[in-house]
Amino acid sequence: VWSLLLCGLSIALPAFVRADVCKVISMPNETTSVDGPFAFNCTYPPLTSGEVNITWYKNSSRIPISKHSESRIHQDQTWILFLPFALEDTGIYQCVIEGRNSCHRIHLNLSVHKKYWCNGSRNGLLNLSEEYKQILHVGDDGSLTCHLIFPESCVFDLIKWYKDCEEIKGERFTPLRAMLTVNNVSVEDGGNYACKARLKHMGKTYTVLNGITVNTTERTGYGGNIPKIIYPKNNSIEVLPGSTLIVDCKIIDMRDNTNLRCWKVRNTLVNDYYNESGRVREGIEDPVRFREHISYTVNITFLEVKMEDYDLPFMCHAGVSTAYIILKLPVPDFRAYLIGGLLALTVVAVSVVWLYNVFKIDVVLWYRSAFYSPETMEDGKLYDAYVLYPKPHQESQSHAVDTLVLKILPEVLERQCGYKLFIFGRDEFPGQAVADVIYENTRLCRRLIVILVPESPGFGLLKNMSEEQIAVYNALIQDGIKVILIELGKIDNYTAMPESIQYIRQKHG
Structure with a gap:
């Protein structure tokens, strides 16, 4: 009877305690607006540099995201695409990168905020994304970038620029695709900007609205415009010990600048600081060239996060601009353990009841032979x-x-x-x-x-x-x-x- 009981438990419990063979890579949260299109690209060198298979999932579901291009949410090659993003789409999405001898799982936490466009009851562009903060230097010619990061299947046209709810017009402002050039920048050019673009996909049209907070600064002694670090934002990242973590430092700099872009820890280059172990490495710089500026991506890769890495600022440097990340231990989620324990107890109870009903006569006879007393x-x-x-x-x-x-x-x-x-x-x-x-x-x-x-x-x-x-x-x-x-x-x-x-x-x- 005990052998049968253990056999039943060994069959029933693995479905609930099965370990995930993929290494988890923590990612920063992404915030997007409701009713607007959104896309995220799952490509992280060197993980995706070889022959790999990339599959997107929502939450802990084992059903992959649809690859049908007509679906509102679908996978487009390495991208996950929302056309448009709905309030119920908020949650954690997983990108599984499977290679010949490796498997990595990237967790993407998507949250939603409401974008308010100008109308009669509002005097400005309220609650637009604060991610895009850009700087114009007084007295220089500058440019603003409308970040339209989508797969090649998405085509943009009719990009318009606004400031304080009014469409930008004038000789000093020249729209050029996803850029707005500003000649002879003045202090009054600072404020709330927005770029509005029309996206076409599979015969349907959508509207992308990005808000940009523009600050104006006086020209410094530094040769050239100051690079802009889009991410990180001096923020913390929750990650489990032993996990693999990749963090991108996204930088926008002028084409003529020769600024150094790197990651440092304790004022030392990460490659030098971790020279012996090689556990933390700086990735290869990935530039994307535009007409007057270049967008750089420099990542830092933690092959295995250890306790010594927590509460330590890892600095991204771009010329005189700096921003840091700090690794934090995640807050324990007791609900998962509670649900798992209750499910395991339920399986054990059901298995015991089923086994007893089937073998109750054998159980009673065994009990009688073991504990029966012949006394009258x-x-x-x-x-x-x-x-x-x-x-x-x-x-x-x-x-x-x-x-x-x-x-x-x-x-x-x-x-x-x-x-x-x-x-x-x-x-x-x-x-x-x-x-x-x-x-x-x-x-x-x-x-x-x-x-x-x-x-x-x-x-x-x-x-x-x-x-x-x-x-x-x-x-x-x-x-x-x-x-x-x-x-x-x-x-x-x-x-x-x-x-x-x-x-x-x-x-x-």
Whole structure:
């Protein structure tokens, strides 16, 4: 029984405690606006530099995101695309990168905020994304960038620029695709800007709206414009010890600038600081060239996060511009452990109940053989059961009843299990009156076993038994003695039985 129980648990529990073979890569949160298109590209060198298979999932679902281009949410090569993003899409998405000998899982936490466009009740562009902060230098010619990061299947046109709810016009401002050039920047050019673009995909059109907070600064002694670090934002990242982590430093700089872009820790280049172990490395710089500026991406890769990395600022440097990240231990999610524990307990309970129902007789017999005490119970009873059985007229039925009562029951209940039976026709003394035998011995028994046999039509059950036996049997029902009915063959019609037997059958089965 214990072997069967352990076997059942070993089959049922793995579905709930199966370990994920993929390494988890923590990613920063992404915030997008409701009712607007959104895209995220799952490409992280060197993980995606070779032949890999990339699949997107939502939350902990095992069903991949659809790759059908007509779906509102679908995977476009390495991208996940929302056309548009809805409030119910908020959650954690997983990008699984599977190579020949590796598997990485990137968690992307998407949250939503509401973008308010200018209308009669609002005086400005409120609650637009604060991610895009750009700087214009007074007295210089500068440019603003509308970040339209989408896959190649998305085509943009009709890009318009606004400042403080009014479309930008004038000789000093020149829209050029995703850029807005500003000549002879003045202090008044700072403020809230927005770029509005029309996106076309599979014959449908959508509107992308990005807000940009522009600050103006005086020209410094530094040669050239100051680089702009889009990310990180001096923020913290929650990551588990032992995980693989990749963080991108996104920088925008002018084409003519020769600023150094790198990651440092404790004022030392990360490649030098971790020279011996190579556990933390700076990635290869990935530039994207535009007409007047270049967008750089320089990542830092933690092959294995250790406790010594926590609460330590990792600085991204771009010329005189700096920004840092700090690794933090994630807050434990006790709900997952609680749900997993409850599911495991439920599986164990269901398995035990199922196994007991199937093998309960074996369990009882094992318990009896292990813990049964042969000592007589102090209840004044001499017998464990009184066996009451009929004497059928048919020879075949009579032989079957005698075999059961006089051979099988004594062999099993008395010799093997240690019970003591009183069998009428075997244990009474010669010459005793039937009524006296039944009356005296039934009072000395703890149970009453009644043998029932299927009868031919017109042959009533127990009709050949004495009136004293039936009277005592009816009295036993009132005295509350436990009655066990045994059918020797299937009985189709119970209506011919005495009402007392029908009552016992209905009550106890």
